[in-house]
Structure formats: C-alpha cells, structure tokens
Amino acid sequence: MLRTLKLLWTYKYFLLIVLVDLVILFLHPVTGREVFRHTYFNFAEMISVIPPIFLLLGLLDVWVPRETIIRYLGERSGILGVALSIFLGAAAAGPLYGAFPVAAVMMKKGAKFSNIMIFIGAWSTLKIPMFLFEMSALGIAFAVTRWIASVIGVILITLVIDRLVSRQEQAAIYQRQEEAYIK
Amino acid sequence: MFTQILYLVSIGFLVISFAKDRKKTHAALVKALRAFLNILPDFATVLAIVGLVLTFLSPDTVAGLIGKKTGVFGMFITSIAGAITLIPGFVAFPLARSLLDKGAGIMQIAVFVSTLMMVGVVTLPLEIKYFGKKVAFLRNILAYLFSFVVAFIIGMVVA
Numbered sequence: 001m002l003r004t005l006k007l008l009w010t011y012k013y014f015l016l017i018v019l020v021d022l023v024i025l026f027l028h029p030v031t032g033r034e035v036f037r038h039t040y041f042n043f044a045e046m047i048s049v050i051p052p053i054f055l056l057l058g059l060l061d062v063w064v065p066r067e068t069i070i071r072y073l074g075e076r077s078g079i080l081g082v083a084l085s086i087f088l089g090a091a092a093a094g095p096l097y098g099a100f101p102v103a104a105v106m107m108k109k110g111a112k113f114s115n116i117m118i119f120i121g122a123w124s125t126l127k128i129p130m131f132l133f134e135m136s137a138l139g140i141a142f143a144v145t146r147w148i149a150s151v152i153g154v155i156l157i158t159l160v161i162d163r164l165v166s167r168q169e170q171a172a173i174y175q176r177q178e179e180a181y182i183k
Numbered sequence: 184m185f186t187q188i189l190y191l192v193s194i195g196f197l198v199i200s201f202a203k204d205r206k207k208t209h210a211a212l213v214k215a216l217r218a219f220l221n222i223l224p225d226f227a228t229v230l231a232i233v234g235l236v237l238t239f240l241s242p243d244t245v246a247g248l249i250g251k252k253t254g255v256f257g258m259f260i261t262s263i264a265g266a267i268t269l270i271p272g273f274v275a276f277p278l279a280r281s282l283l284d285k286g287a288g289i290m291q292i293a294v295f296v297s298t299l300m301m302v303g304v305v306t307l308p309l310e311i312k313y314f315g316k317k318v319a320f321l322r323n324i325l326a327y328l329f330s331f332v333v334a335f336i337i338g339m340v341v342a
Contacts, residue, residue, distance in 0.1 A: 010224045017231040031238060039234025046230055049186055050219070052193035058215025059196050062207050094186070095269070097229065097306050100313040101218055117322070124326070125300040134296070137276035138283070145340045146293065146333055150301075153329040161321050173315050 049094035057105045069109035077112060085115040086151065089122025090131075099123035104177045113170045114162045121154030225309050233269045233305050257291040258334060265298030266327055269305050290338040297330035 008015070021039065025032025073081045092099065103116050111119075126147060135143040165173075200208045270278070279292045302323050303310065310319040 011227065014224060014227040014231055017228065017235060021231070021235060034238045035235055038237045039231055042230040042234050042237075043227075046226065049189070050226075052186075052189045054215040054219045055193045055197060055212075056189075057218065058211035058213075059193075059200055059208075061214050062211040063200065094189070095306075096300075096303055097226065097309050100309060101222060104218075104313055117318075120322070121301070121326075124303075125297065130300070134276055137280045138292070138296070139341070141341045142289070142293070142337060145337050146297065149333045149336045150297070153326075153333065157322065157325045157329060160325055161318060164321060165318055169315070169317060173318065176313070176315065 045095075049098060053094065053098045054101065057102050060102075061105050061108070064109065066109050069106065069111050073106065073111035073115045075112050077115065081112060081115050082118060082155070085111075085118040086122045086126065086154070089119045089124075090126040090128050092123045092127055096120075096124050107174050107177045113165075113173070114158050117158040117161055118154055121157060125150045126154065222309070222312070225312055229306055229309055236305065237268065237270075254288075257288065258294045258331065261291045261295035262298045262327065262330060265295040265330070266302040266323075267304045268299065269303065270299060275299055288338075289341055290334045293337040294330050294334035297333045298327060301326035301330060 021032065021035050024035055071077070072084055077084070089099070092102075099120050103120055106119065107113075107116055131143055131147055134146070197208070200211060275296065279296055282295075283289065283292055304323070307319055307323065310322070313319075314322075
C-alpha cells in the first residue's frame with residue numbers, strides 16, 4: 001500500500017496533467033480528444049525510439065570498459081574526441097531527450113565534459129537522418145549551410161559553457177549521474 | 184527507417200552479448216530497465232505537457248503567427264515557436280516548406296528550424312535533471328541566440 005502510494009507520488013506531475021486533460025475533456029470534448037490524441041502520439045513515439053537506446057546504453061555500460069571511453073572521449077582525447085563526439089551525436093536517431101541518458105552513461109565512464117556537450121549539441125541539430133530529410137524538404141543549400149554553421153555553433157557553445165561552468169560544478173554534474181543512475 | 188536500423192543494431196549487439204556472456208547480458212538488461220524506470224516519471228510528464236500544449240499550438244496556429252512579411256519581428260515569433268514546440272522533424276520540415284511556399288521569409292524559417300532542434304523549453308526539466316540548472320539554461324540560451332546567427336548566414340547564402 002505504502003509502496004503503491006510512493007510510486008504514484010513519483011508520478012504526481014504526470015497525474016496532475018492527466019487530471020487537467022480530463023477536465024478539458026469534460027468541459028470541451030472535441031479539444032479534450034485532441035489533447036489525448038497528441039499525448040498518445042507522443043508516448044507512441046517515445047515507446048518506439050526509446051527501448052533500443054536504453055538497451056544500447058545498458059550494454060555499453062556492461063561491456064565497454066571505462067578505460068576505452070577515457071581514451072577516446074576523456075580529458076586527453078583531444079581533437080579525435082571532438083570528432084568522435086560529433087559523429088556519435090550525428091549518427092543518432094530520435095528526439096533530444098534520448099541523448100540525455102546516453103550522455104549520463106558516457107559521463108559515468110569518464111568522458112570529458114566538453115565532449116558530452118558537443119555530443120548533446122550534435123544530437124540536437126546535426127543528426128544525419130534529419131539532415132537528409134531537411135535536404136529533401138528545404139533544399140540542399142539550406143540544409144548544407146545550416147549543418148556546417150551548426151557544427152561551428154555547437155563547438156562555440158561548448159567552449160562558452162566549458163568556460164562558464166567551473167571544474168567543481170562539472171564534478172557535481174558527474175556526481176549527479178552516479179547517484180541517478182546507480183541507485 | 185533509422186529507428187529500424189537502431190533496433191537492428193541494438194538487437195544484434197544483444198544477441199552477441201548473450202552468446203558471449205549471459206550474466207553480463209542480464210546485468211545490462213537490468214541496468215537498462217532501471218535507468219528507464221528512473222527517468223520515466225519525468226519523461227511521462229514532459230510528453231503529457233507536449234500533448235497538451237501542441238493541441239493549442241498546432242501547426243496552423245504557428246503558420247498564422249508568422250504571416251508573410253514579418254521581418255525581425257517574425258524571426259522573434261518563429262524563434263519562440265521553435266523553442267517551445269517539440270514537433271518531430273518529419274512534421275516540421277514539410278511545415279517549414281509549406282510556410283516558405285506561402286511566402287514566409289527564409290530567415291524566419293531558418294530560425295524556426297534551428298531553435299526547434301537546438302532549444303527545448305518543454306524538455307528543460309528533463310535536461311536539468313541530468314545536467315543541473317546552470318548547464319541546461321546556458322545551453323538553451325546560447326543555442327537560442329546562435330539560431331539567429333545561423334538564420335542570418337542562411338539568409339546570405341540561400342537568398
């Protein structure tokens with residue numbers, strides 16, 4: 001009983017929104033059905049992309065030794081680490097929220113903070129699947145210009161964040177992954 | 184298509200992992216499930232918010248907001264729309280195309296596409312959960328500002 005309540009409590013915000021949805025459904029059924037339709041599609045999309053991502057990160061966590069990640073993405077990984085971070089992010093599929101848990105495991109394994117930020121940036125806007133789609137919809141000039149400008153932008157943004165966030169603050173973020181992930 | 188590839192790759196690795204070491208594979212599956220269940224409450228909240236907001240901020244509404252000749256003010260509007268909405272690419276790009284055909288400026292569309300992909304206001308709680316407030320806010324604000332730079336560059340190159 002207590003366990004069930006505790007479980008429900010972790011979903012309090014979600015349940016609150018569902019309650020709002022239900023009120024809308026009651027007051028204005030047409031809009032309410034739209035809300036539930038959109039929500040359903042969002043969950044359907046999440047369920048379709050998320051399982052392989054978490055499966056991969058579970059396997060990554062168990063099989064890839066910390067030393068390997070440190071070597072390729074760690075403090076001394078240099079330009080290769082930057083290139084690899086861009087590649088890993090760009091090769092991804094799915095919305096940005098899929099990148100966060102992957103980043104968490106990479107941090108746990110000792111990837112450098114700036115490489116994590118580059119990875120997140122690349123995932124957000126440099127995804128190759130999206131790039132191909134963008135090219136067909138908005139033209140080659142548009143997509144290529146945006147992609148190249150964004151590579152530079154992602155690196156610049158990372159440099160600024162790395163500058164503004166102190167070593168201690170970065171260490172606290174790494175600590176956060178240990179706590180959230182292991183539990 | 185790419186989701187399928189992702190599935191194929193991950194299942195392929197799972198099979199290899201299972202063939203090599205059952206215990207480790209079991210551990211990997213437990214870790215994957217735990218990581219997922221840990222973040223699910225936040226995930227569910229974000230997805231539910233998006234479902235709610237998207238109903239009132241449909242593509243049609245966004246189209247109406249931009250208008251035809253809106254200049255920098257239009258860019259501001261599209262940037263806000265892009266930053267807030269979480270439209271998947273396969274919906275956003277055709278929408279952007281149809282807006283262009285209706286006479287929307289290339290820079291307004293560019294800033295929309297860029298903010299849409301780089302800035303996530305609704306996913307911010309999730310991002311904060313992983314990276315803390317400072318990094319999450321910094322990344323989103325910088326990405327927002329950068330989107331205007333991208334738009335001006337695209338405006339120069341493409342127009």
